[in-house]
Amino acid sequence: MKLVWSPEIAAKALVDTVKSCELLEGSSVAELISAMAAGWNAKLIVETWCSGDVATTSIGLEVASVHTGGRHVCIVPDEASKAE
Template sequence: MKLVWSPEKASKAYLDTVKSCKISKESGVAELLSAMAAGWNAKFIVESWSHGGLIATSVGLAVAARNTGGRHVCIVPDEESRLEYIKAMHDMGESPSPEVLVGEAEAVMGKLVGLDFLVVDCRRWDFFRVLRFAKLSSRGAVLACKNACQRNVSWFRWNVVLERGTRVVRSVFLPVGKGLDIAYIGSNSGVASSRKSNPSRWIKHIDQQSGEEHMFRG
């Protein structure tokens, strides 16, 4: 089974998000991602969020999850971010808030098997690790990097950061907000085979402030 587009759900989620986020400074991003998640009838929506992030996209994804009857999970790096996220969602009228998981990318993403819509914030230094360890649905998935113009890496390529064997059907960069980089993953390519048959790779990260170079095993 593959992801199937529903224009009716997309339209409803878009309008609901516009209504919910009418005073948001993140105009365009939240509405677009909400419509995409609902339009693709996403059943398992995951996002990454960290301290100081705008909340409109999260509201839009919550709206999409209600429209599809899906599960919505937010992963955050620390307890401070968790408390801030829950408060921000509550202030926007989203109560109860989505599930919130705290921890490093590898540990947290390993618990989330079969996701079909993933949004990562490129302001989070380890955003590429969130993508790398994502366990995607066998029916396909949509992956989105918001704030893509603020990525702290110059080497970003979908086929580099994703699990080996993941089939990227198409990708597109949209000049919405501070940049949206979106990839559509084909069906039956989500959860990759055992890591024993897919040796890990090293990924280089350069701290833009200190200039220090760090190597991570992907």
């Protein structure tokens, strides 16, 4: 399997993440992660998340999965995290 970087898809994911997170503070990490996942054309994105973590990263990963046509799976430890 050969990985190929796509700057066009990465840029689109970055811009969409900025738009999605513009009202939330500290979204620079989400923008970077989104661009990287989309640029490498990730088809399966698995994330672990718990209550109190930054939600912008999840938003960025979801944006990336939309641009790649892939799947974003978020694993949470309990019902409280799932509800949040």
